[in-house]
Amino acid sequence: KQEVTQIPAALSVPEGENLVLNCSFTDSAIYNLQWFRQDPGKGLTSLLLIQSSQREQTSGRLNASLDKSSGRSTLYIAASQPGDSATYLCAVRLGDSNYQLIWGAGTKLIIKP
Amino acid sequence: EAQVTQNPRYLITVTGKKLTVTCSQNMNHEYMSWYRQDPGLGLRQIYYSMNVEVTDKGDVPEGYKVSRKEKRNFPLILESPSPNQTSLYFCASSLWVQGSGEQFFGPGTRLTVL
Numbered sequence: 563k564q565e566v567t568q569i570p571a572a573l574s575v576p577e578g579e580n581l582v583l584n585c586s587f588t589d590s591a592i593y594n595l596q597w598f599r600q601d602p603g604k605g606l607t608s609l610l611l612i613q614s615s616q617r618e619q620t621s622g623r624l625n626a627s628l629d630k631s632s633g634r635s636t637l638y639i640a641a642s643q644p645g646d647s648a649t650y651l652c653a654v655r656l657g658d659s660n661y662q663l664i665w666g667a668g669t670k671l672i673i674k675p
Numbered sequence: 676e677a678q679v680t681q682n683p684r685y686l687i688t689v690t691g692k693k694l695t696v697t698c699s700q701n702m703n704h705e706y707m708s709w710y711r712q713d714p715g716l717g718l719r720q721i722y723y724s725m726n727v728e729v730t731d732k733g734d735v736p737e738g739y740k741v742s743r744k745e746k747r748n749f750p751l752i753l754e755s756p757s758p759n760q761t762s763l764y765f766c767a768s769s770l771w772v773q774g775s776g777e778q779f780f781g782p783g784t785r786l787t788v789l
Binding site: 596598603604605606607608611651653662663665666667668 | 708715717718719720723733734765767777778779780781782783785
């Protein structure tokens with residue numbers, strides 16, 4: 563059964579630092595992996611989607627990588643800002659008949675001014 | 676503006692009183708789904724729909740119903756709500772390009788069942 567783990571559960575860093583959030587999954591037979599951001603009491607915003615055939619995707623200060631063989635993905639945030647404070651979730655889409663999304667529990671990120 | 680909308684955003688109700696949470700998307704997406712989010716348990720899928728009149732159970736379907744009579748709408752129905760259904764609910768949609776579609780989420784509905 564696919565399991566998705568995000569470590570650490572919480573992270574606090576000073577503004578301006580570069581940081582890496584981790585996502586690991588137990589079964590490499592995934593269709594794609596998606597990173598989301600969730601602000602308190604609000605919905606989820608899609609940040610980056612990496613197809614299983616891709617190694618990385620970039621959007622502005624964000625870069626997500628995917629290593630299927632090792633079951634890992636990282637989300638790199640460059641030059642962090644207080645506005646980046648949120649909970650970051652990763653989800654893998656299975657390649658089975660219903661293409662179910664399996665979610666990590668998230669990393670709560672706090673950027674200190 | 677491309678979006679997924681949910682109504683209501685907040686709802687407090689009592690045990691046993693039937694309710695419906697509406698979900699609508701304006702992106703012509705085939706795939707729609709409902710999730711609940713609970714502290715410590717993360718997001719869990721309740722039901723999903725691959726297209727009109729096609730729905731299927733997710734991980735936690737007990738106590739919920741859905742329908743997909745139109746492509747844009749996917750309401751979530753609680754026939755007899757119970758306190759354990761107190762949660763934050765999200766509707767999501769995506770294009771169904773062999774599962775590669777990016778998921779878009781609604782703003783969430785916070786439900787409290789007393």
